[in-house]
Amino acid sequence: MSVAPEIAGRDESEASASDTKALPKVQIHGLNFFYGTNQVLRSVTMDVPALKVTALIGPSGCGKTTLLRCMNRMHDLYLGNRYEGSIVVQPDGTDILDASVDPIQVRMRFGMVFQKPNPFPKSIYENVAYGLRLQGMNRRKELDEKVEKALREAALWEEVKSRLHQMAHNLSGGQQQRLCIARAIATDPDVVLFDEPTSALDPIATSKIEELIVELKKRVTVMIVTHNLQQAGRISDMTAFMYLGELIEFGDTNRMFTNPAKPQTEDYISGRFG
Amino acid sequence: MGSSRSASSRRLDQGLESVMVWVLRAGGWASVLVTFGIVITLVKESWPFFQAVPFVRLFTDTMWTPLFSEPQYGIGALLAGTLVTTGVALLVAIPLGTILAIYLSEFAEPQFRDWVKPMLELLSAVPTVVYGYFALLTLTPLLQKIYPDLPQFSMLSAGMIMGIMIVPYVTSLGEDAMRSVPMLLREGAYALGDGKLGVALRVVFPGAFSGLAAAYVLAISRAVGETMIVAIAAGLQPRMTVNPLESAATVTAFIVQVSLGDLPHGSIGYQSIFAAGAVLFLMTLGFNLAGHALRRRFHRAT
Ligand SMILES: Nc1ncnc2c1ncn2[C@@H]1O[C@H](COP(=O)(O)OP(=O)(O)OP(=O)(O)O)[C@@H](O)[C@H]1O
Ligand SMILES: [Mg+2]
Numbered sequence: 001m002s003v004a005p006e007i008a009g010r011d012e013s014e015a016s017a018s019d020t021k022a023l024p025k026v027q028i029h030g031l032n033f034f035y036g037t038n039q040v041l042r043s044v045t046m047d048v049p050a051l052k053v054t055a056l057i058g059p060s061g062c063g064k065t066t067l068l069r070c071m072n073r074m075h076d077l078y079l080g081n082r083y084e085g086s087i088v089v090q091p092d093g094t095d096i097l098d099a100s101v102d103p104i105q106v107r108m109r110f111g112m113v114f115q116k117p118n119p120f121p122k123s124i125y126e127n128v129a130y131g132l133r134l135q136g137m138n139r140r141k142e143l144d145e146k147v148e149k150a151l152r153e154a155a156l157w158e159e160v161k162s163r164l165h166q167m168a169h170n171l172s173g174g175q176q177q178r179l180c181i182a183r184a185i186a187t188d189p190d191v192v193l194f195d196e197p198t199s200a201l202d203p204i205a206t207s208k209i210e211e212l213i214v215e216l217k218k219r220v221t222v223m224i225v226t227h228n229l230q231q232a233g234r235i236s237d238m239t240a241f242m243y244l245g246e247l248i249e250f251g252d253t254n255r256m257f258t259n260p261a262k263p264q265t266e267d268y269i270s271g272r273f274g
Numbered sequence: 275m276g277s278s279r280s281a282s283s284r285r286l287d288q289g290l291e292s293v294m295v296w297v298l299r300a301g302g303w304a305s306v307l308v309t310f311g312i313v314i315t316l317v318k319e320s321w322p323f324f325q326a327v328p329f330v331r332l333f334t335d336t337m338w339t340p341l342f343s344e345p346q347y348g349i350g351a352l353l354a355g356t357l358v359t360t361g362v363a364l365l366v367a368i369p370l371g372t373i374l375a376i377y378l379s380e381f382a383e384p385q386f387r388d389w390v391k392p393m394l395e396l397l398s399a400v401p402t403v404v405y406g407y408f409a410l411l412t413l414t415p416l417l418q419k420i421y422p423d424l425p426q427f428s429m430l431s432a433g434m435i436m437g438i439m440i441v442p443y444v445t446s447l448g449e450d451a452m453r454s455v456p457m458l459l460r461e462g463a464y465a466l467g468d469g470k471l472g473v474a475l476r477v478v479f480p481g482a483f484s485g486l487a488a489a490y491v492l493a494i495s496r497a498v499g500e501t502m503i504v505a506i507a508a509g510l511q512p513r514m515t516v517n518p519l520e521s522a523a524t525v526t527a528f529i530v531q532v533s534l535g536d537l538p539h540g541s542i543g544y545q546s547i548f549a550a551g552a553v554l555f556l557m558t559l560g561f562n563l564a565g566h567a568l569r570r571r572f573h574r575a576t
Binding site: 072074077104105107108110111112114116118119120121122130131134135180183184187 | 468
């Protein structure tokens, strides 16, 4: 993708990226977050690995959504919100929380898929083309190609190819959510953030989206909030367990589900609370 | 607190509720009855007119002179006045009203909005006679400075002021429609890297389209039915023209003009105002139905 000049320009090129897979994609360090005076995240520190699926789990209200929305500076949309700490994106080493960084540039690097499907009141095609157009792509042929590619990656192409110019609202809920995924990946973001993307869907639509996410990590880094522990187990490589705004435990998913290090993690995973 | 309310107070509530239901139902029926009454009057009074004058003459005659000794019944001469003044009004009200609605819903500080909205709504409480004389005595001379050949009565001046009068309707309804677009949709666009203006124009505007369409239809009906402003500032001479720089009479202006005179009840001139009224009624009905259809079509889209 075309990295924003501000971000590319700040490249401090560390380790000359010999093995990008070993390098974490995003380094969250000492992150505090406040809604007004209400502190919701407490010194969260974690390295999100590149090209892996990282799941965020934890009881309701522990701050999973809040953390996810720090990653694309979504909180900037509302007055009174405040971040402390840093979120450094590799390979260029930009701290996206830095005041000099334009949140719009951050959002072009971090795609987001919401809890409820939110297609725009436009055609299927225009939904997927939305981000592409924002990034200055205007030529029809190029757009056509990118839209088709994104829809194929979102496993939606076959179902919609004959009606690309119909309103997106005529799709089923599951199709709408896949459309939102296509929309988010069309611009080739570095990271895609999912906030409980299947909580409004039936099991079949859910498993389609799970397959898609696993497929997606071949080329993008994925962070996903989920309430469904089986889902976290099925699709994630790494799991972060949060509780009351703190990151309690973060590690390999298999290890964490079979042999959690912290008693709170064990309690949560075994269903004793949350 | 009132978790264990006595049985008698609950009975009282139920009694009150059924009374309220009846009051509301009566109100609903009253409006239906009034509408029927209007339709019946229109049909009854214009019936003799259409007995005496063949329907096609409304469209084949080129002048509207029902009071002359050799009368002509080309309603087009009145419709032209109505359509041109309405067109001018919409050219003012729709862009201005929509931009204001977007501004108020997406950009204005909440305190500012809470202050401006009642002010705007006050604007629609100004009597239309005042608007009419404002057009005639203030706007027309101003326009004449730019275009000296503008006659004292012109559809341009009347239409523009009518547009100003309608702005609050468009803005108020339009703003409601835009504010009811879910935040989730806006966030989706922000998450792709769009800015405030882009979100407003590309997501909120189409998302609110059904509500905006309703606002526009109301604006049209309001303009088509407006009487005082056009009677005062647009002239009373029916003229088959589409040039807003001329003076012309609208359907409504003709109706007041004639009904202020003392035509004998039952004369063809008297009946012609009901014929004109019936045509006006059909027109507004048409616009409203079209608006309804438009709204339904876009409703599924939001
Ligand atoms: N806009 C807001 N203003 C103030 N407090 C908020 C706001 N949004 C969330 N909170 C609070 O922040 C805390 C974390 O909320 P968050 O939505 O991040 O939790 P979550 O882990 O995603 O929960 P869930 O699993 O229910 O979605 C909660 O205590 C919540 O009440
Ligand atoms: Mg949440």
